[in-house]
Amino acid sequence: MRRSKTGDWAAWAFLAPVTLYLAAFYAYPLYRNVELSLRNYTVRSFVQGGAPFAGLDNYRKILSDPTFGPALLHTVVFTGASLAFQFGIGLALAVFFHQHFPLSRTLRALFLVPWLLPLIVSASTWSWMLNSDAGVVNAALGAVGVGPVNWLTSPDWSLVSVIIANIWIGIPFNLVVLYSGLQAIPTTMYEAASLDGATGWQRFWRITFPLLRPVSAITLLLGLIYTLKVFDIIWIMTRGGPTDSSTTFATWSYRLGFGNLLPSFGPGAAVGNLLIVMALVFGLVYIRLQRRQRA
Amino acid sequence: MTRLLRTVAGVVLTAFMLFPVYWMINVSFTRDRDMRADPPHLFPVNGTLEGYRAVLDQQLPYLGTSLLVGLGTVALTVTLAAPAGYALAKLRPVGGGVLSFVLLIAQMIPGIIMAMGFYAIYLNLGVLNSIPGLILADSTIAVPFGVLIFTAFMSGIPEELMQAAVVDGAGRLRTFWSVVLPVSRNSIVTVSLFAFLWAWSDFIFASTLDGGGDHQPITLGIYQYIGNNNQQWNAIMATAVVASVPATILLVLAQRYVAAGVTAGAVKD
Numbered sequence: 001m002r003r004s005k006t007g008d009w010a011a012w013a014f015l016a017p018v019t020l021y022l023a024a025f026y027a028y029p030l031y032r033n034v035e036l037s038l039r040n041y042t043v044r045s046f047v048q049g050g051a052p053f054a055g056l057d058n059y060r061k062i063l064s065d066p067t068f069g070p071a072l073l074h075t076v077v078f079t080g081a082s083l084a085f086q087f088g089i090g091l092a093l094a095v096f097f098h099q100h101f102p103l104s105r106t107l108r109a110l111f112l113v114p115w116l117l118p119l120i121v122s123a124s125t126w127s128w129m130l131n132s133d134a135g136v137v138n139a140a141l142g143a144v145g146v147g148p149v150n151w152l153t154s155p156d157w158s159l160v161s162v163i164i165a166n167i168w169i170g171i172p173f174n175l176v177v178l179y180s181g182l183q184a185i186p187t188t189m190y191e192a193a194s195l196d197g198a199t200g201w202q203r204f205w206r207i208t209f210p211l212l213r214p215v216s217a218i219t220l221l222l223g224l225i226y227t228l229k230v231f232d233i234i235w236i237m238t239r240g241g242p243t244d245s246s247t248t249f250a251t252w253s254y255r256l257g258f259g260n261l262l263p264s265f266g267p268g269a270a271v272g273n274l275l276i277v278m279a280l281v282f283g284l285v286y287i288r289l290q291r292r293q294r295a
Numbered sequence: 296m297t298r299l300l301r302t303v304a305g306v307v308l309t310a311f312m313l314f315p316v317y318w319m320i321n322v323s324f325t326r327d328r329d330m331r332a333d334p335p336h337l338f339p340v341n342g343t344l345e346g347y348r349a350v351l352d353q354q355l356p357y358l359g360t361s362l363l364v365g366l367g368t369v370a371l372t373v374t375l376a377a378p379a380g381y382a383l384a385k386l387r388p389v390g391g392g393v394l395s396f397v398l399l400i401a402q403m404i405p406g407i408i409m410a411m412g413f414y415a416i417y418l419n420l421g422v423l424n425s426i427p428g429l430i431l432a433d434s435t436i437a438v439p440f441g442v443l444i445f446t447a448f449m450s451g452i453p454e455e456l457m458q459a460a461v462v463d464g465a466g467r468l469r470t471f472w473s474v475v476l477p478v479s480r481n482s483i484v485t486v487s488l489f490a491f492l493w494a495w496s497d498f499i500f501a502s503t504l505d506g507g508g509d510h511q512p513i514t515l516g517i518y519q520y521i522g523n524n525n526q527q528w529n530a531i532m533a534t535a536v537v538a539s540v541p542a543t544i545l546l547v548l549a550q551r552y553v554a555a556g557v558t559a560g561a562v563k564d
Contacts, residue, residue: 010467011386015394018379018442025435026401029412036415047418093308101301107309109550113316116542118496120514121535124521125319128528134331136318143334168315229405232498236518253407257414258503265411272408283403287396 030276036269046265058270065267067244067252074159075248078166078234079227085167087220090174095208097175098182108179115172123236126165127152130237155245158238162246165233170226174219181215182208214293221286228279249275319539323347323532330528346533354534357516360426361495364512365541367430368494369487372437376486377479380445381471385457395446398439409435410503417504424508432500437490448482449475485552488545495541513538 012019037058045051062068097108114122129136130151138148151161185208193203231250234240240247240255247255249271257268322330323346324339383391413432414423422428452475460470476483498514505511517538520531 007386008388011382011388011391014378014382014386014467014471015388015391018375018438019394021375021438022397022401025431026404026409029409029416030404031412032415033408033412036411046415049419096301096305096308099301101298101305103302104305107305109546110309111312112546112550113313113542116492116546117316117539118498118514118542120496120498120517121319121539122315124517124531124535125315127521128322128532129315129318134333134335136335139334168312171312225403229407231405231407236498236521250405250407253411254499254503257411258506265415269408269411272405272411275405276408279403279405280400283400287399 033269033272036265037267037273039266041265043263046263054266058266059274062267062270062274067247070244071247071249071252071271074246075228075250077159078163078230078246078248079224081163082166082170082227082230083220083223085163086170086174086223087216089167090171090219091178091212091216093171093175094178094182095204097179108175111175112172114169119169119232120236122169123165123233126161126168126233127237130161152238153242155242158242158246162234162237165237166227166230169233170223173226174223177219177222178212178215181212181219184215185211214289217289218286218293221282221289224282225279225286228275228282249278316539319532319535323529323536325529327527327529330526343529346527346529346531347537349527349530350533350537353530354513354516354537357511357513358537360510361512361514361538363426364429364433364497365491365494367426368433368437369490371430371434372441372490373483373486375434375438376441376445377476377483378471379442380449380482381475383442383446384449385452385475386467395443398442401435401439402443406436406499410499413500414503424505426510429500429505429512430494432504433494433497434490436493436497437486440489441486444482444486445479448479452478481552484549488549488552492542492545495538 038054038056039045039051040054040057041051093111097104128134130138132138132148132150132153135151137151142148149157151157189207189211190203193207198206229250230248231254234246234248234251235254238246239259240251253268253271253275255268256264256271321337321339324342324344325336326341326343326345329336329341379394382388383395409432417423417428456478457470457474460474465473495512496514497512498518501512501515502518505515513534517531517534520527520534
C-alpha cells in the first residue's frame with residue numbers, strides 16, 4: 001500500500017523524537033570524539049576550548065606508541081579466542097539441549113544467568129576466584145598437583161584470565177541464538193536421515209551444521225562486534241596490566257582518557273576511533289549478510 | 296534411561312557453569328578469618344552476615360541511585376522507541392529504511408567512544424555527575440535495540456485491527472495509543488527489561504560521567520570496594536549478590552521475554 005505525502009508527514013512526526021535523539025546523543029558525541037582526536041587538547045583547553053588543530057598528529061602518536069603493537073595483538077587474540085570457545089561450547093550445548101530431556105528447559109534457562117549478571121559482578125567474582133593465594137581455581141589445581149598460577153598478576157597469564165571470564169559470559173548468548181537456529185530446522189529432515197540409517201555424528205555434519213550456517217555466521221559476527229567493545233571485564237580484573245599484558249584498544253583508549261591523573265584526550269579519542277572503524281567494518285558485513293538471508 | 300542420563304549430564308553441566316555464581320554467594324557468607332583458608336571452604340560453615348551488614352550500612356544509597364537510573368532509562372527508552380517502531384513498521388515513510396540502517400549501526404558503536412564524547416559535552420554543559428545525565432547516556436545503549444524490537448513486533452499486528460480504528464474515526468495518534476500500544480505489551484516488557492538491566496549494569500558511563508558525583512550507582516559502589524584494596528571480600532561479594540538480584544528476578548519472572556530479546560535481530564523469525 002503506497003502512502004500519501006501527508007502519511008509520510010505523520011510517520012515522520014512519530015519518528016521525530018528518535019531522530020532528534022540520534023542526532024543529539026549519537027551523532028554529536030561521535031563528532032566531538034572525532035574533533036578531540038584532531039586537536040591537541042590539554043586539560044585547560046578541554047575545559048575552556050581553543051585547542052589548536054593538530055591534524056593527524058594524535059594518530060601518528062598512537063601508531064608509534066610502544067603500546068600500539070601489543071594492544072592490537074591482544075585485541076585480536078582476545079576477540080579470536082573468546083569467539084572460538086564461546087561459539088564452540090555454545091554450539092555443543094545447543095545441540096545437547098535440543099534433545100529435550102526432563103528439566104532441559106529449566107537448565108537452559110539457568111544457563112542465561114552469566115549473561116544477565118552485571119559485568120562488574122562477574123568480573124569481581126572471577127578476580128577473587130583467580131586470586132593467586134586464596135583463589136578457588138588455584139586450590140582446585142593444587143588438588144590435582146598443578147602448581148599455583150599467578151592468573152592476574154603474571155604478564156603471561158593475565159590475558160588468558162580475562163579471556164576465560166569473557167568466554168564464560170558469552171556462552172549463554174551463543175547457546176540461546178544457536179538453539180533457536182536449531183529449532184528452525186524441520187524435524188522431518190532428521191526423521192528421514194534416521195530412516196536412511198544415519199548415525200548421530202552424520203546427522204550433525206550432514207544436516208545440522210550446513211543448515212545452521214546462516215545463523216552461525218550471524219552469531220559469530222554479532223559476537224565479534226560485541227567482543228571488540230569489551231572493556232568492563234578487562235578493566236575491572238586487570239586494568240589492562242600488568243605492564244600492558246592484557247591491554248586492548250578499548251582499555252587503552254579508556255586509560256588514555258580517564259585512567260591517568262593527566263588525561264590525554266586526543267590520543268584516547270584517536271584509539272577509540274580506530275576501534276570504531278574496526279567495529280563498523282564488521283558491522284557492515286553483518287548487515288549485508290542479514291539482508292541477503294532475509295531476501 | 297538415556298533420557299535420565301541426559302538429565303544428569305545436564306545438571307552437571309549447569310552446576311559447572313554456575314559455579315562462579317555459587318562461589319560468589321559462598322564467599323559473601325564467609326568470615327574474614329576463613330577467607331584465606333587453604334583449601335577454601337566449599338560451604339559457608341560458620342557463616343557470617345557481616346558482608347550483608349556492610350551492604351546495609353554502606354551500599355543502600357548506591358542501590359537507590361541505580362534503581363532510579365534504571366527506571367528513568369526505561370521510561371525514556373520506551374517513550375522514544377515505541378512511536379518510532381510504530382512508524383517504521385506500519386506507516387513506512389520514505390527514508391525509514393535509512394533510519395533503520397542508522398539504528399543498526401548505532402548499536403555497534405563501542406561504549407568507550409560514546410563515553411568520551413559525552414564526557415566532553417557534559418563537561419562543557421556542566422552536567423557531569425548528575426542523575427539525568429547518566430540516564431540520558433545509559434539510554435543510548437537501549438534506544439536502538441528498542442526501536443528494532445518494536446518495529447519487528449509491530450509489523451506483526453494485523454492491518455485490519457488498525458483499519459477498524461480508522462473506520463471508527465480515530466487518528467494515527469489515537470490508533471497508536473489505544474490500539475497499537477495495548478497489543479504490544481510483550482514487546483514493551485522485553486524492551487523495558489533490557490533497558491533496565493543494561494542501565495543497572497552500566498559501568499563505563501557511570502565511571503566516566505558520574506565518577507565524582509554524590510549519587511553513584513551500585514556498579515561504582517562495588518568498584519570502589521575493590522579499588523580501595525579492601526580485603527573484605529565477603530562485603531564485596533555480598534554487594535555483588537545484591538546487585539544481581541534484579542537479573543535473577545527478571546530471569547524467573549520473564550524468562551521468555553529474555554530469550555526473545557537475546558535472539559531478536561540475530562535470527563530471522
